[in-house]
Amino acid sequence: MHQLVREHFAPAFSIEELGDSAVIDISLSGICEQGARLAFTTDSYVVSPLFFPGGNIGELAVNGTVNDLAMVGAKPLYLTAGFVIEEGFSAPELEKILFSMAAAAKNAGVKVVAGDTKVVDKGKGDGIFINTAGVGVVHPSVDLSAKNIAPGDAVIVSGFIGDHGIAVMAERNGLTFDPPVLSDTAALNGLTAAMLKCVPDLKAMRDPTRGGVATTLKELALEAGVCIVIDEKALPITGGVRGACELLGLDPLYVANEGILIAVVPQDSAGALLAEMKRHPLARNSAVIGRAGGADSGKPGTVLLKTSIGGSRIIDMLQGEQLPRIC
Numbered sequence: 524m525h526q527l528v529r530e531h532f533a534p535a536f537s538i539e540e541l542g543d544s545a546v547i548d549i550s551l552s553g554i555c556e557q558g559a560r561l562a563f564t565t566d567s568y569v570v571s572p573l574f575f576p577g578g579n580i581g582e583l584a585v586n587g588t589v590n591d592l593a594m595v596g597a598k599p600l601y602l603t604a605g606f607v608i609e610e611g612f613s614a615p616e617l618e619k620i621l622f623s624m625a626a627a628a629k630n631a632g633v634k635v636v637a638g639d640t641k642v643v644d645k646g647k648g649d650g651i652f653i654n655t656a657g658v659g660v661v662h663p664s665v666d667l668s669a670k671n672i673a674p675g676d677a678v679i680v681s682g683f684i685g686d687h688g689i690a691v692m693a694e695r696n697g698l699t700f701d702p703p704v705l706s707d708t709a710a711l712n713g714l715t716a717a718m719l720k721c722v723p724d725l726k727a728m729r730d731p732t733r734g735g736v737a738t739t740l741k742e743l744a745l746e747a748g749v750c751i752v753i754d755e756k757a758l759p760i761t762g763g764v765r766g767a768c769e770l771l772g773l774d775p776l777y778v779a780n781e782g783i784l785i786a787v788v789p790q791d792s793a794g795a796l797l798a799e800m801k802r803h804p805l806a807r808n809s810a811v812i813g814r815a816g817g818a819d820s821g822k823p824g825t826v827l828l829k830t831s832i833g834g835s836r837i838i839d840m841l842q843g844e845q846l847p848r849i850c
Contacts, residue, residue, distance in 0.1 A: 524733070525742075525840060540746075542668070542729075544595045546661055559663055562597035564588060565656040571848040573616070573650055575694040577686075577705030580653055581620035583781060583850060585627035585635075586710045587732070588657040593712040594728045594784065596667045596719055597659030599631060604638040604655050609648030620651065631710035633657070665719060669746035669787075671726040676815040677793035678751060679786045681714065681806040682707065684736050685764040688778035691849055693767070704763045707782030714803050718786065721799040726787040730780070732850055734841040737776035739785055740826045741840045750821035753813030753838075755831045776828075777841045779849045787815065 544564035568584040592599040690706040731739035744751045768775050800806040821827050826838040
């Protein structure tokens with residue numbers, strides 16, 4: 524996917540920076556402060572199954588779009604929603620999806636203001652697909668980018684990793700775990716606002732969705748031109764996810780998430796930020812998992828994992844899709 528985007532889509536549209544949202548310099552009189560910028564993002568959701576432990580495609584679509592805006596420090600404002608519905612799709616299930624979208628939007632403090640609906644012949648779709656777009660504003664003082672990362676910066680994850688991917692996989696394959704693993708889908712804009720208020724010089728944020736924490740860290744390392752070193756012992760993973768991954772031969776670092784973020788912050792601000800995050804209900808299991816290393820730590824653009832047995836291994840991007848149709 525990264526190769527496809529970088530070699531085809533980015534050159535075609537002259538896109539230079541591949542973040543979660545585009546940030547555009549624009550003056551919106553009466554809507555935002557002088558010097559504020561517009562954040563804009565779009566995404567499509569094809570998760571299978573449509574309903575999974577902890578959520579469904581509707582709230583996932585809203586939360587995912589809100590989070591893409593939040594990762595660039597934006598205050599999300601408005602969403603659009605496009606639906607591609609297969610002929611014969613259950614009306615009660617459609618209503619359930621729509622109600623969950625409305626509830627998710629209300630919870631995130633955003634409004635769905637426009638949309639579109641298309642119906643395809645039976646057998647030509649897979650129930651329902653949802654496309655969303657989101658708009659928000661970025662305060663003039665906020666500048667989040669992987670290019671800001673420097674050696675010594677701390678890397679923080681806001682919660683348990685791998686919950687969403689394992690929840691979807693379990694539902695898809697009829698697997699049960701005790702206790703059950705629930706998707707972590709949630710809107711993170713309230714958390715990111717609190718983080719930026721606490722540490723205005725926060726360097727970068729990303730939500731580790733497809734490809735998981737490993738792929739997201741690799742993206743950050745490449746864009747920043749630094750080596751990122753993480754500690755396996757510091758990774759917050761529930762027993763259910765760890766056990767499921769061991770059983771199925773999966774690596775939790777590559778399993779998708781939909782309700783956590785990765786933040787990079789100056790080392791001297793890491794303690795204050797971590798304490799602030801732990802006060803938020805969506806980040807009580809936050810942890811410092813590593814740091815951006817200097818030239819002596821490894822080749823720029825690489826991610827190194829210090830293993831629990833004292834060794835180290837290189838972490839690369841996910842090749843292929845470990846769990847397809849995950850969002």
